[in-house]
Amino acid sequence: MILIIGIIVVLLLGAVLTYNNLVGARNAVENAFGTIDVMLKKRYDLIPNLIEVAKTYMKHENEIFTNLASLRARATTATNTDEKVAIENQISGAMKNLLISVENYPDLKASEQFTMLQRSWNETEEQISAARRAYNAAVTAYNNAVDKFPSNIFAGMFNFKRKEVFMIAETERQNVSAKALFNS
């Protein structure tokens, strides 16, 4: 009798621990996603300043500016995660275009204000990339918990579903290639 009760207690305890572990992993994912959001907001705040400074020097690049401004507006109102990610990637691409055209405006490139803005841009980019990697690590840990025995039993019972990791968009990957940069 005592043996049976003992086994039940151990099983219950194991179930509680496994369940809590799953919840913990899921919360870590949400927390990590929140961090990305914070970093992204920082970046949105930078865009108007950058446009403001660059505009005074770059008279003939209106297209880039309107594109950036509209992307920012869309990003701040977007609610869907997938949509957000897509816009983020476009913003990164548009910024890269802007920085490439800055090469044609040496005065702007030399201006201290612009250099500072560029630095803070790099800073937020680096922070966002770190936040994304942290998010991916949290998702991997969570997915492991969902897939691995014995916690996969509970995951199925309580509807814990696998989550997707952040992928680098195809356009962004292409931008990394220096060869493509020189050819364009």
Place this chain on the structure above:
Amino acid sequence: MTPITDFQSFYQTNLKPKLAELETIRISYAKKIKLYGLIGIGAGLAFLVFKISVWPLILIVVAIFFLYRYYAKRFGNSYKTQIIALLAQAQDLQYDHESSISRSAYDQSKIFVRTPDRFWGEDLLTGKVDKTGIWFSELHTQYKSGGKNKSWHTIFRGIFFIADFNKNFIGETYVLPDVSENIFGSGLGGFFQKLNIARPQLVKLEDVEFEKAFAIYGTDQVEARYILSPALMQRILSLKEKFNTAVALSFIGSHVYIALSISKNLFEAPWLFSSVDNYKQLEEYYNDIAMCTDIVTILDLNTRIWMKE
């Protein structure tokens, strides 16, 4: 850094004259030791031959040993202040053979959990490589094991290197040699890493090669990744490869602390009975310094494209 192709001309124009000065000092010391040694041993042997006692000879040999030590130390000091300092100067560094990385800086790094009972260091080199301030010296820290047969155990011996880091951060991040993962494999090893209560949270990074070599701990998961960018992880691996030794790093309070385990004693003068003008040895010392200043380049610490100036 002055490229090593310049060492030949640097040796000819800057080192040679100093070496010549030092050589005369060395020869005079060596002569004194030989003279006193011969007289002393002669007298000692006389005692022995006339069967008076063996003790005078033993005492004299001991005395000569101490005499040698005394002159070797004096000579060693001149060698360091004149020759090694010149080698450091050639690479825009200041050299102080009597100083070392301070105990407080060592403690601040928190690379080693155990508090040392004995802290020894020498050969401090400081300076700037472009925008990055660097400080490094030899250190040897030990702890005493308790119980009846007390003995000293090394915590760390090698070069302790500190540099300004090029990014701002507020937390603490540790990159430590991965002992448990090497022994137990990634599954069980990871379990032991998590259990390490002396450290903050375990940070699992995506670079497999890096994860195999190091265990990473940090107070903030995002900040640890902000510091350890994919590029920096590769650079740390190449640093480990270049020094070919155990490397431990910590990122705390706008600095990067690097502990490089090395057992050889750096920048020591040759012994009194050989010439100071040893081109090979001088070149080796020059390269040892260059290798340390090179850490700035290897870790790309001069790239200042982020908010920190």
